[in-house]
Amino acid sequence: xxxxxxxxxxxxxxxxxxxxxxxxxxxxxxxxxxxxxxxxxxxxxxxxxxxxxxxxxxxxxxxxxxxxxxxxxxxxxxxxxxxxxxxxxxxxxxxxxxxxxxxxxxxxxxxxxxxxxxxxxxxxxxxxxxxxxxxxxxxxxxxxxxxxxxxxxxxxxxxxxxxxxxxxxxxxxxxxxxxxxxxxxxxxxxxxxxxxxxxxxxxxxxxxxxxxxxxxxxxxxxxxxxxxxxxxxxxxxxxxxxxxxxxxxxxxxxxxxxxxxxxxxxxxxxxxxxxxxxxxxxxxxxxxxxxxxxxxxxxxxxxxxxxxxxxxxxxxxxxxxxxxxxxxxxxxxxxxxxxxxxxxxxxxxxxxxxxxxxxxxxx
Numbered sequence: 001x002x003x004x005x006x007x008x009x010x011x012x013x014x015x016x017x018x019x020x021x022x023x024x025x026x027x028x029x030x031x032x033x034x035x036x037x038x039x040x041x042x043x044x045x046x047x048x049x050x051x052x053x054x055x056x057x058x059x060x061x062x063x064x065x066x067x068x069x070x071x072x073x074x075x076x077x078x079x080x081x082x083x084x085x086x087x088x089x090x091x092x093x094x095x096x097x098x099x100x101x102x103x104x105x106x107x108x109x110x111x112x113x114x115x116x117x118x119x120x121x122x123x124x125x126x127x128x129x130x131x132x133x134x135x136x137x138x139x140x141x142x143x144x145x146x147x148x149x150x151x152x153x154x155x156x157x158x159x160x161x162x163x164x165x166x167x168x169x170x171x172x173x174x175x176x177x178x179x180x181x182x183x184x185x186x187x188x189x190x191x192x193x194x195x196x197x198x199x200x201x202x203x204x205x206x207x208x209x210x211x212x213x214x215x216x217x218x219x220x221x222x223x224x225x226x227x228x229x230x231x232x233x234x235x236x237x238x239x240x241x242x243x244x245x246x247x248x249x250x251x252x253x254x255x256x257x258x259x260x261x262x263x264x265x266x267x268x269x270x271x272x273x274x275x276x277x278x279x280x281x282x283x284x285x286x287x288x289x290x291x292x293x294x295x296x297x298x299x300x301x302x303x304x305x306x307x308x309x310x311x312x313x314x315x316x317x318x319x320x321x322x323x324x325x326x327x328x329x330x331x332x333x334x335x336x337x338x339x340x341x342x343x344x345x346x347x348x349x350x351x352x353x354x355x356x357x358x359x360x361x362x363x
Contacts, residue, residue, distance in 0.1 A: 001294055002068040003273060004096035005204075008123050010111055010239040011104040012206040017041065017071035019241035037070040039278050045274075046267040046279075047292055049324055049354060051308045053285050056327055063291040065281055067270060070096055093131070094194030098277050100269070101127060102238070105218040106208040120222050124203065128176060131196040138193055139164050171197070179230070185306050200276045204269070205235045212237055212260065228341040232276045236265045280353035283324075285310070301349040305359040315362035319345045321355050 001136045007013045021041030044064040054062055089233065103120040113178075143164050149157035163186050170180050176197035182190055190198050195353050203226050205219045214223075214235025226233045244255050244264060275281065281292045282304055283312065295304050322333070326341045339363025 001066075001098070001273075001277065001279065001359050002018045002096045003098045003100050003349050004070045004072050005100045005102060006072050006093060006127060007102035008104075011102045013102045013124070014039070014071055014193065015242050016102055016236065016238040016265075017069060017205065019238060019245045020069055020269070022245045040068065041071075042068050042185050043178050043266060044277065045292070046263065046271040049281075049283070050290060050292060051292050052324060053283060053356065054213065056331055057285045057290060057333075059285070059287060059290050061289045063289055065292040065294045069100075070085070093196050093199075093249065096199065098273060099199050100204055100273070103199055103207045103222055105214070105216055105222065105235070105244060106211070108208075118218065120205070121225050124222070124225060128197070132171050132174070132176060134163065134325070135195045135197050136168070136192075139168050139171070140303070142193065143168070159185065160189055167198075169196065178228070200278075201229075201231045202269070202273055202276045203231055203233045205233055206238050207235045209237050209240050209259075211235070212240070222315050230273045234265075234269055236269070238265075241265045241312075250352065255345065280351070282351055282355040282357055284358070285356055295351055297353075299348065299351045301345055301351060301357075301359075303346050304351045305361065308359065312359055314363045316347060317360040317362060319349060320358040320360070321345055321349075324354055324356060327356065 002020045005013050005017050017039060021043055043066070045067050047064055048063060049121050050062050057159055065125065070092060101124065103123055104122050107118055143161070146157055146160045146164055150161045163182075166180070166186075167177055177190065177195055178198055178200060180198075203222050205222050207213055207216060207219060208215050211219070212235070214233075219233075219235055222234050240259060241264065243258075244252050247255060252264075256262070270303055278297045279294050281294055284291050284293065293304065293307050295307055302313045302316040305316050305319070321343045322336045322341055326339075327333070327334050330336045330339055330341065333342070
C-alpha cells in the first residue's frame, strides 16, 4: 500500500513524513518549493495482534504489514498549469494508492502561509481544484485517441470512451471522481489513467501542541468538510511527533504518556488509512515467521492466498482458519483443531479482519 503526503507549502508535510518514518534528516527550509523530488519511506504498520500471536506461537521473526509513504512537494494554485513545477509534482500523485492531505490547523506568525492566512477548507479546495483540472487534461487528451480506436469493432476501446465521458461529466460538474461508482471493468480503465481525484483521501489536520485532540474550530471545519465528501480526518501534531520520533524507545513511551497520547501518530493514521482504503489484515503464523498481509475488505480466500504468492491463487484448494481469540483460549493450534474450532474454508469464503490462516494449494 502506497500513500502520498500532499498539501500546500509550509503546512508540515515533511515534518510529518520525517516523524512517521523516524527520519532524522534536516527539516526543509521555510520556502515554498524546498522539496522537488519526493522523499520515500517504508514504515511498518503497528498492530498489537502480532505481539499477541507471538506470545503463543514461537517464531524466528515478526513481519508487520508495510505502508510506503511518499512526501510530495507543496502544491500551489495553478499547479495543473505548471505553477511551482506543479506538473512534475502532480505526476508523483498518480502513482500512489491513496492521498494523505496535510492541512494546517494552527496559527504561528513564524511559519509563512502561502495564501497569507490560515484557512484549512480553502487549502483543501485549492488542491482539489488543481487535481480535478489535471484529471480533466488527462482525459481530454485521451478521448480523441480512444474515439478513433472505437470506430472499428474494438469493444475495449468503446468501453474506454464511455468511461472517459462518464469521468469528464463528473469533473465538469466540479465533482471529484472518488464520488462516482465504477464496476470492476470500469475501475481498471480508471486506474490505467492514474486519475488523482479517483483516489481515496485522508485529511491530516496538523494541530498545535495545545490541541492534540483536535478541538480547535479550524479542525472542526475540516471534519465538516470531510463528512460532506466522505473522507476521514486525523488530528496530528507533526511538530510533537517529530520530537517523539527522535527519542529512543523508553523516552518515547515516557513522552507519549506525558503528552496524554496512547500511541504515536503512525498507529492512528494507519488504522484510519486502512478504513478509508477499504483494506484489512490477515495473518500467517508458524515457526519461520508471523506475518501480517493486507487485502481488500470483501476479498475471497483465493485472493488472499494470491497476496502471498500469485501462484497460490491459481492453485488454491482450501484454507484452514482460526481466530486470535481461539488461539488465546486454547493456546495452541493443535488444541484449536481438537476443539473443532479450526475452520476449513473453500473458494467462496470471504476473508475477515484478523483471520489466522494456512492455505493448501496445488504445487
